[in-house]
Amino acid sequence: MPADASELATEREFLAEARSQLGRMRDRVAALDGSYAGNWVSAEILEATLARRMEQLTDDPEIPLFFGRIDLVAGETSPTGESFHIGRRHVSDPDGEPMVVDWRAPVSTPFYRATAKEPMGISARRRYGFARGHLTAFEDESLTRPELTGDLSDGDADAHSEILEAEIERPRSGPMRDIVATIQPEQDVIVRMPLESTLVVQGAPGTGKTAVGLHRAAYLLYAHRDQLTRRGVLVVGPNKSFLRYIRDVLPALGEIHARQATIEEIVGDHAPVRATEPADVATLKGDGRLAEVLRRAVWSHVGTPEETLVLPRGSFRWRVPAYEAREAVEQVRARDVRYALGAAQLRHALAHRVLVQIEETGDALDDKAWDVLARTKPVRDYAAAVWPVVEPRRLLHRLLSDPEFLAEHADGVLTEDEQALLVWARPPRTAGSARWTTADLVLLDEITDLLDRTESVAHIVVDEAQDLSAMMLRALGRRAATGSLTVLGDLAQATTPWAARDWADVLEHLAKPDGHVEQLTAGFRVPADVIELAARLLPSIAPGLEPPRAVRRARG
Structure with a gap:
């Protein structure tokens, strides 16, 4: 038997054994179940983990289990000059020794980047040719003695490989396939x-x-x-x-x-997409300047306290004057928090002012008192009046329906012509009846994040x-x-x-x-x-x- 034929037969035997070991790994996972867990929550997590692992170990016989091999230079890191088969996933033998190394492992990097000028510690690289999962050929490239490989490795980055070229140019049909066998050095770096x-x-x-x-x-x-x-x-x-x-x-x-x-x-x-719009309108709605218009519109809802907060507690009526409430609003806004979090912080800021007054009377309060005060109805109602809830669809509906409201918040950001382009010609009566476009949903997403x-x-x-x-x-x-x-x-x-x-x-x-x-x-x-x-x-x-x-x- 010719040397190449003998080597090809050896590689086919190795492929068959690797597939057998992958099957063993899958069978081992299949034998496990949630009964090993200590409680039902852990059991659910374990079952889901095992299911994902089973899916990862699925073997498609038409997809090559490995596509390359690297031979390390004998030396300190590899006294015997080890070889590693490179594939799409890791496969080990019963002793845990690798038969196929995952292409993403650090040891696989030289397969993609090594050249005769920079061999990266390997002496040779082998590529395999496959047809519907059947190993048909191999091609060797010497990194230490490029003259042995002819035009396959002439010492530069453009070394030619018939197997590599055939794989790259193989006609594509159906879903996109991976390129893991043909990744080029500049691609591998990325x-x-x-x-x-x-x-x-x-x-x-x-x-x-x-x-x-x-x-x-x-x-x-x-x-x-x-x-x-x-x-x-x-x-x-x-x-x-x-x-x-x-x-x-x-x-x-x-x-x-x-x-x-x-x-x-x-x-x-x-919301569901229920309409389309002219390109000029969609383009304007996608303009980054809309982010500032929406930000202004959201924060315009925060009011200025004009009345005193009165909080009855027992026989006492605790008060937070309007000027202190205004200070609380300013302090919260200065923190640059999200709008909803600001509302919660305002409740706690108002409650803190009541808490200080209570403690000044000598009344001892526990650690939960601050939060309890923030949740009382007078504080919640007062804060809601100053810092009301904003619903994204209602806000966007108003912006696209009310020219004056839009102009107020788009001043200096959008021109009058752009504002007129944004406003609906026939506004829907409510946000619920609006026929939103994809561009509208992106604006709603911006508001929601605010x-x-x-x-x-x-x-x-x-x-x-x-x-x-x-x-x-x-x-x-x-x-x-x-x-x-x-x-x-x-x-x-x-x-x-x-x-x-x-x-x-x-x-x-x-x-x-x-x-x-x-x-x-x-x-x-x-x-x-x-x-x-x-x-x-x-x-x-x-x-x-x-x-x-x-x-x-x-x-x-």
Whole structure:
């Protein structure tokens, strides 16, 4: 048997054994249940954890269990020159020794980045060819003796691999597939960037920016498992069709801890979308200046105390003069808190003034007295009159129905013509009967955040971000207020009238001005003539971007 055939047979045996061990790992999890937990709550959590683990260990026989191998240079870190098979998930033998190493593990990094000039501690790299899960070929690349590999590794970053090229150019059909076997060095750098970094990935067509963003999410879920599982990962796409297209990428990489949604679904809790509007109106509603108009409108509800607060308690009637109540309002507003929290703080500020008076009489009060006083009806009613409840839909209905109310809060922000454009020609009688648009829901989301802080997730991946309005970007940014984002898009492919023209502006609207911009310029799937045409048009469409370049080889 020829050496290559013998080696191929050995690798096929290894693949079969790895699949067998993956099945063993799954069977072991299947044998566990919630009975090991100490109580029903722990049992529910354990059952859910085991179900997720079972899903992660699912084996699709048509998807290769591994796609590469690296051989370490013999030395201090690897006395015998170990080899590691690189795959989509970790597989171990019964003794716990790795048979397949997760592509996200640090040991896998050289598979994507090593070159003959910088071998990163490996002596050789092997790529595998598969057909419907069946191992058909392999291709070796020597990192220490590149002359042994011919054109596969000539010492530069453009070393050619027939298997790699075939995988990159394999026709795509159905849902989007992962690119984990073909990630290029510049893509791998982006994938493995720190969680703390908000990152913009600008990429021309065919550069793999969407796949890179999803693989970054998978990497972060691996590297920061507890944090991201606890606080959540959100993938935002431009429409439901797109989400259906990408839905299988993360599960194929062993990750199921990510929610996928459109911007309409994210803000859809406020009201159903029942209408559309002209592009100029939607563009204006998406303008970042609307945030200031809404802020003014919300806080205009806080009044100025003019009467004394009287609180009967036993045989006493305790009083807070109007001037002290005004001081309390000013102190709360100076804290720059959310509107609803400010209302609660005002109640406690008024109660504190009563508490001081009571203590000055020598009456001893326990630690709960302050909170009890804040919840009394006189204090609650007084605070509610000064700091009333604001309902988002009613407020927006009034802004879009009442020209005078809008003018009061848009003065110096919007022109008179812009204000006239915003006001409904035929206002609905009530907020409940209003036919809200998507742009309206984004405004409602802004108002809701002014009232109560929006919950933040650990990381957000947003694709086609160039087509989002400033107000949509603000809606995403506040959902990553204590987290980070991976922002994907191409300024040259903007399709909406409110589209972004500069990534710095996008980062400002996301409240991440220190975010970093990376450009992917290598087009792996788009033919060279298309790339060249795009490069010629780029100076007039998006002059600040680097021109794309084609890396597909011409076919004879």
